[in-house]
Amino acid sequence: MQSHRELVVEPIGLDAETLERPLKWAELFGNDHPVELEIGMGKGTFLLEQARNRPEVNFFGIEWARWFWRYASDRLRRAQCGNARTIRAEATFFLTEFVPEHSLDVLHIYFPDPWPKARHHKRRLIQPKFMPLVQRVLKIGGRLQVVTDHQGYFEENIEPSIRGSALTVVDYNTPATAGNGEYVGTNFERKYQREGRAFYALAATNSAK
Ligand SMILES: C[S@@+](CC[C@H](N)C(=O)[O-])C[C@H]1O[C@@H](n2cnc3c(N)ncnc32)[C@H](O)[C@@H]1O
Numbered sequence: 001m002q003s004h005r006e007l008v009v010e011p012i013g014l015d016a017e018t019l020e021r022p023l024k025w026a027e028l029f030g031n032d033h034p035v036e037l038e039i040g041m042g043k044g045t046f047l048l049e050q051a052r053n054r055p056e057v058n059f060f061g062i063e064w065a066r067w068f069w070r071y072a073s074d075r076l077r078r079a080q081c082g083n084a085r086t087i088r089a090e091a092t093f094f095l096t097e098f099v100p101e102h103s104l105d106v107l108h109i110y111f112p113d114p115w116p117k118a119r120h121h122k123r124r125l126i127q128p129k130f131m132p133l134v135q136r137v138l139k140i141g142g143r144l145q146v147v148t149d150h151q152g153y154f155e156e157n158i159e160p161s162i163r164g165s166a167l168t169v170v171d172y173n174t175p176a177t178a179g180n181g182e183y184v185g186t187n188f189e190r191k192y193q194r195e196g197r198a199f200y201a202l203a204a205t206n207s208a209k
Pocket residue numbers: 039040041042043062063064065068089090091092110111112113125186187188189
């Protein structure tokens with residue numbers, strides 16, 4: 001993918017090599033505000049709109065694809081979102097190695113890659129083995145929010161994994177930054193909405209003791 005403009009990652013985009021494990025959110029953001037983390041932020045539309053509208057919350061985005069990570073970090077930098085940071089990393093690895101136990105208020109996962117071919121289903125992020133990690137990083141009372149357009153992924157993995165976990169399913173919260181009729185307002189949602197696709201949303205809280 002190409003951009004005609006130079007994408008500047010710093011100071012929003014961080015280098016995992018320079019972070020301590022586990023990291024300390026309060027030191028990273030310079031305050032002890034609640035932290036919400038998005039896995040697979042793509043071009044960063046959700047993170048940008050949330051960070052701009054909710055300065056009392058810290059937002060952290062994980063994105064594996066280098067170009068999307070650079071693009072989103074540059075957008076957040078240009079919008080002067082001092083309450084946002086990003087990392088280019090694989091999410092399971094990053095949550096395991098870097099994110100402190102019970103430290104996130106919300107974990108957002110919007111339009112995760114569906115890996116539609118049967119032989120690739122094992123690559124799907126949300127499956128039963130992922131759920132203990134979600135439980136570990138969410139605060140008690142913290143929330144997981146998921147939206148997908150992929151019925152198979154939702155019915156085969158997302159819903160059974162979440163319902164079968166120690167989390168408690170609750171009503172999905174539509175963010176205030178979502179547009180009319182949107183679940184969340186990401187680039188993929190907007191693209192798929194134009195194609196008339198159906199969406200599937202689920203939320204759960206970490207009520208485990
Ligand atoms: C289908 S796109 C959705 C992007 C954005 N959330 C949206 O709704 O517009 C999925 C994104 O998640 C990223 N991704 C997929 N698996 C990931 C993982 N394990 N760790 C980090 N990022 C991941 C991909 O690179 C891609 O940018």
